[in-house]
Amino acid sequence: TPDPLITEVQPWAQGWGDGVDATPYGLPIRFEGDVVRRNVGWLTADVISSINFTPIHALDGTITPAGCAFERHHSGAIELAKEDYRLMIHGLVDKPLVFTYADLERFPRVNRTYFLECAANTGMEWAGAQLNGAQFTHGMIHNMEYSGVTLRTLLEEAGVKPEGKWIYVEGADASSNGRSIPLEKALDDCLVAFKANGEALRKEHGYPVRLCVPGWEGNMWVKWLRRIEVTENAVESREETSKYTDTLEDGTSRKWTWVMDAKSVVTSPSPQAPIKHGKGPLVITGLAWSGRGAITAVDVSIDGGKTWTEARLAAPGQDKALTRFYLDIEWDGSEMFLQSRATDETGYVQPTKNQLREIRGENSVYHNNCIQTWWVKANGEAENVEVS
Amino acid sequence: EGYGLGREALPEEIAAWNLDVSPDGTGLPVGSGSVEDGEYLFSDNCAVCHGEFAEGVDNWPKLAGGDGTLARKDPVKTVGSYWPYLSTLWDYAHRSMPFGNAQSLSVDETYAIVAYILYSNNLVEDDFVLSNENFLEVEMPNADGFIVDDRETTEYPIFTNRCMENCKESVEITMRAAVLDVTPEEEGGEAAAAEEAPAAEAATEVAAEPAALSADPALVEAGEGVFKKCKACHQVGEGAQNKVGPVLNGLVGRAAGSVEGFKYSKPMSEKGAEGLVWDETTIAEYLKDPKGYIPKNKMSFAGLKKDEDIAAVIAYIEAQSK
Numbered sequence: 039t040p041d042p043l044i045t046e047v048q049p050w051a052q053g054w055g056d057g058v059d060a061t062p063y064g065l066p067i068r069f070e071g072d073v074v075r076r077n078v079g080w081l082t083a084d085v086i087s088s089i090n091f092t093p094i095h096a097l098d099g100t101i102t103p104a105g106c107a108f109e110r111h112h113s114g115a116i117e118l119a120k121e122d123y124r125l126m127i128h129g130l131v132d133k134p135l136v137f138t139y140a141d142l143e144r145f146p147r148v149n150r151t152y153f154l155e156c157a158a159n160t161g162m163e164w165a166g167a168q169l170n171g172a173q174f175t176h177g178m179i180h181n182m183e184y185s186g187v188t189l190r191t192l193l194e195e196a197g198v199k200p201e202g203k204w205i206y207v208e209g210a211d212a213s214s215n216g217r218s219i220p221l222e223k224a225l226d227d228c229l230v231a232f233k234a235n236g237e238a239l240r241k242e243h244g245y246p247v248r249l250c251v252p253g254w255e256g257n258m259w260v261k262w263l264r265r266i267e268v269t270e271n272a273v274e275s276r277e278e279t280s281k282y283t284d285t286l287e288d289g290t291s292r293k294w295t296w297v298m299d300a301k302s303v304v305t306s307p308s309p310q311a312p313i314k315h316g317k318g319p320l321v322i323t324g325l326a327w328s329g330r331g332a333i334t335a336v337d338v339s340i341d342g343g344k345t346w347t348e349a350r351l352a353a354p355g356q357d358k359a360l361t362r363f364y365l366d367i368e369w370d371g372s373e374m375f376l377q378s379r380a381t382d383e384t385g386y387v388q389p390t391k392n393q394l395r396e397i398r399g400e401n402s403v404y405h406n407n408c409i410q411t412w413w414v415k416a417n418g419e420a421e422n423v424e425v426s
Numbered sequence: 427e428g429y430g431l432g433r434e435a436l437p438e439e440i441a442a443w444n445l446d447v448s449p450d451g452t453g454l455p456v457g458s459g460s461v462e463d464g465e466y467l468f469s470d471n472c473a474v475c476h477g478e479f480a481e482g483v484d485n486w487p488k489l490a491g492g493d494g495t496l497a498r499k500d501p502v503k504t505v506g507s508y509w510p511y512l513s514t515l516w517d518y519a520h521r522s523m524p525f526g527n528a529q530s531l532s533v534d535e536t537y538a539i540v541a542y543i544l545y546s547n548n549l550v551e552d553d554f555v556l557s558n559e560n561f562l563e564v565e566m567p568n569a570d571g572f573i574v575d576d577r578e579t580t581e582y583p584i585f586t587n588r589c590m591e592n593c594k595e596s597v598e599i600t601m602r603a604a605v606l607d608v609t610p611e612e613e614g615g616e617a618a619a620a621e622e623a624p625a626a627e628a629a630t631e632v633a634a635e636p637a638a639l640s641a642d643p644a645l646v647e648a649g650e651g652v653f654k655k656c657k658a659c660h661q662v663g664e665g666a667q668n669k670v671g672p673v674l675n676g677l678v679g680r681a682a683g684s685v686e687g688f689k690y691s692k693p694m695s696e697k698g699a700e701g702l703v704w705d706e707t708t709i710a711e712y713l714k715d716p717k718g719y720i721p722k723n724k725m726s727f728a729g730l731k732k733d734e735d736i737a738a739v740i741a742y743i744e745a746q747s748k
Contacts, residue, residue: 078610080731083475083485087525113528126435126443134435141431166601170609195428206446212528214521216446265443273446276518280509283572289497291508295575299585309603337588342597346590375597381588389585397580401501413599422603426596 065105073097075106076173081162086114087213089156091177094303094325095310100181100352100360101151104235107180109242110156110256112213112277118262120246125192125230129206129268132197139246142232145187145195150229150252151359153327155179155298157255157282157404163391164400167411167422171310175410175422176303179327181360184250186231189224192266202268206275207249210264217258218272219251223296227252227358230263253329253358254296255404257282287399298329300388301407302336302363302380313418317371322349326361328382333361335381340367342375342411342425343390349378374414375425391424447517451562454516458557459538461545467535468542471524480504480546485731490546496571506547510569512561516540607654642741649742652735663746671725675747677704678740682720691724710736 066073077090089110092102109115120139128134156178162168169175193205198221205224208216219228229250232239239245244261251258257277272278278293285291304324307313313320322340326333333355337346352362363378380388391408413423447453469478475486482488492502501507505515520536522528531539541556544564550556556564603609653662661667662674672685683690683698690698697720702708712719713730730736 076610078608080485080608113522113525126439128435128440128444134440135432136435136439137432144431145429166606167603168606168608170603174609195431197428208446212522212526214528216521267444267446269448271448271450273517274449274511274514275446276514276522279511279514279572280503280505285496285501285503287497289501289571291496291572292575292577293572295577297577299577299581309609335588337590342594344592344594344597346588346593348590379588384582385586386582387585387588389581393585397584400499413602423599424601426594426598426600 070096073106075108076177078162078169078174087112089158089178091173092180093173093310094177094179094305095172095308097305098323098362100325100362101235102180102182102360104182104237104240104243107182107240107243108156108178110178111211111242111261112215113211115242116211116262117241118210118246123210123246123264125247125264125266127192127196127266127268129266130199130202130270131193131268132199135196137192139232142187142230142247145191147185148188148229149183149185150227150250151181151183151356152250152252153179153181153298153358153360154250154256154259155301155327155329157257157295157298160301160406160408160410161403163408163410163422164395164402164406167424170422172303172305172308172410173310176305176325178256179325179360181327182234183236184229184231185233185236186229186247186250189228189230189249189266190226192230193224193268196268198268201270204269204272206265206267206269206273207258207260207263208265209244209260210262215257215260215277216273216275217260217277218269218275219258221268223251223254251296253298253331255282255298258296282404284398284402284404286397287401295405298327299405299407300326300328300330300333300380300382300386302326302333302378302388303410304338304376304378304412307376307414307418307420308412309420309422312420313369313414316418317369320367320369322365322367322376324363324378326355326363326378326380327359328355328380328384328386329358330386331383332357333380334383336361336363337379337381338363338365339377339379340374343377343409346379355383371416373416374412375423376412376414376420377409379409445517445521447513447520449511449513451513451558454513454558454561455533456558457533457537458555458559459534459536459541460555461538461541461550461552463535464538464540464542464545467531467539471527471531472539475525480543484733489543493547493567496568504547505543506549506567508568508571510566510572512540512544512564512566515543516561607657645738645741646745648734649738649740649745652730652739653742655730656739662743666746674743677709677743677747678706680704682708691722693720694723697723706737706740709740713739 073093073096075090082088092108123139125137159178204218206218208214231250232247247263249260249263283291283293284295306323326336336349338349339346349363349365355361394408411423411425412420414420476489477483480490488504492504492507495502537556544550660671660674666673668688672688681698682702683695713736715729716725
């Protein structure tokens with residue numbers, strides 16, 4: 039039968055659409071209303087100090103739209119105007135300085151694309167498969183193109199004294215979320231950013247200025263950055279002792295576990311993105327990243343890790359940024375145990391959850407970069423499972 | 427040299443923001459406070475979230491207890507059991523607490539509250555006075571419990587095997603997310619977002635008080651949602667049968683381990699024989715910590731953290747039993 043959508047004149051093909059003044063700043067069309075950040079109520083005591091998740095199952099490419107990029111606050115997303123913004127550099131420096139927002143705009147600027155992953159991403163999965171969806175298991179991540187000034191430029195402006203070995207950075211919000219960063223990293227690739235994906239940072243991502251600490255856990259990317267203190271030693275503040283430390287099976291804990299190791303996940307098909315078209319051509323896709331450099335390969339298994347096929351990278355892996363991969367298969371309609379496995383430029387291969395557990399036990403909370411398994415059933419629906 | 431941008435930071439400005447305190451006492455201001463004063467201050471400023479005895483309310487952080495739990499499943503990490511440095515506590519309380527009213531505590535008040543938290547962890551006596559003078563003498567139990575990240579030697583050399591074929595012989599499912607069923611319901615964006623916000627607010631408002639048992643229809647409805655976590659193993663209502671767990675019809679008022687035809691664990695049967703009867707109090711205590719309340723019973727459920735969830739699920743079970 040002929041398709042009436044083709045044979046009959048449709049209203050959108052006859053009348054007018056919106057004028058150019060209808061939406062000065064646009065949002066996605068209403069049909070995409072389910073592509074939103076979501077939180078998990080039982081995770082935290084209150085939404086003010088909490089986290090939500092990027093809908094990675096519904097996105098493609100590598101750049102995360104700011105409007106659905108996950109948020110993590112320790113005392114809520116504050117409103118800080120550019121006019122009220124001050125950045126102080128002090129401590130072991132030749133000249134303690136205060137910058138206004140306008141000052142920062144006058145330093146030479148760079149553009150860099152980096153992923154930001156919360157150390158707790160996939161943290162709820164240590165003890166077993168728990169949350170049913172890539173958004174919930176892997177959605178504490180986003181990837182943006184930042185514009186800003188290198189931290190090195192600002193530190194050199196103040197002049198770091200030889201005794202300075204660390205910096206301590208804090209935000210302007212009530213939590214302050216202070217973190218110590220080795221000076222070597224600060225001078226290497228950290229950015230003081232004020233734009234993301236071409237536009238001003240969103241309030242929830244630290245407007246007007248945030249710190250970027252490429253490849254390292256998201257908690258260090260201090261938002262509403264207001265103070266940089268050059269110190270001789272780490273301050274050992276709350277966020278680097280009582281939190282963001284990883285307890286091993288014998289009860290000792292690792293501290294200063296900053297780097298995010300290579301990791302990947304199939305975003306579709308997945309529990310929130312089931313196969314609806316039956317057997318035949320199927321696009322398997324997902325994301326891979328490494329805090330230690332560029333992704334060099336991603337392998338996909340449909341049999342739970344017995345055999346692997348190298349996937350196609352949409353573009354060559356970029357340093358500390360998300361990489362999109364695709365594997366185009368002819369699905370025979372039988373169930374699959376779908377996995378992906380990333381390799382980075384150091385030769386590191388993403389481990390299984392059991393490999394991680396053998397070394398760390400189940401209490402680490404943070405830095406779970408294990409291989410994820412989706413059980414895709416014959417009807418196309420998928421479930422988060424663990425396999426032997 | 428440089429770009430000549432920015433201006434020199436004034437000493438008063440640096441002093442206003444440079445509040446961090448380091449393990450060696452750098453940054454610690456002169457002052458003192460007693461456990462005795464700290465108890466009142468803690469009650470007024472902290473107990474709403476952290477509990478009168480620093481034991482933690484609802485999902486808010488516990489600040490006391492947990493001694494010796496770091497090597498077991500689900501360790502309890504508190505100031506006493508986990509925090510390596512006292513400076514961290516002083517700094518955080520002074521700079522970032524109370525939640526929603528940061529930087530409102532004076533230096534002496536902070537010393538007093540820190541002293542009280544030490545006392546609640548049995549680390550000092552009740553007549554103890556903490557000051558900048560004796561600050562470094564306080565020994566933190568887990569001070570030696572940390573090592574610097576060692577992944578470079580313990581993990582990186584091992585995680586290099588990129589096997590492509592015949593990597594394992596068999597693949598069996600060992601765990602499924604559907605069993606726990608804790609994933610939030612997925613609905614249309616706007617509707618879901620609008621629904622979620624008020625629920626979260628309500629939860630924090632009532633968190634401080636145990637919810638009362640009642641046949642409130644809203645509570646029963648909320649309980650239906652909570653019961654999803656139980657459903658994989660338990661049935662309730664018309665035609666309910668024993669499954670992995672016993673049928674829950676008539677739960678309130680019956681003796682523990684008393685459902686005919688269900689094979690209970692030994693500890694559960696013993697509890698029943700000892701006279702444990704399920705009422706709203708005992709059910710609530712059990713659901714809060716199933717393994718703690720009746721050790722080695724066979725219900726493999728982590729428990730419900732929120733009092734209002736427990737009250738709701740009991741109301742639902744009661745309503746379904748009628």
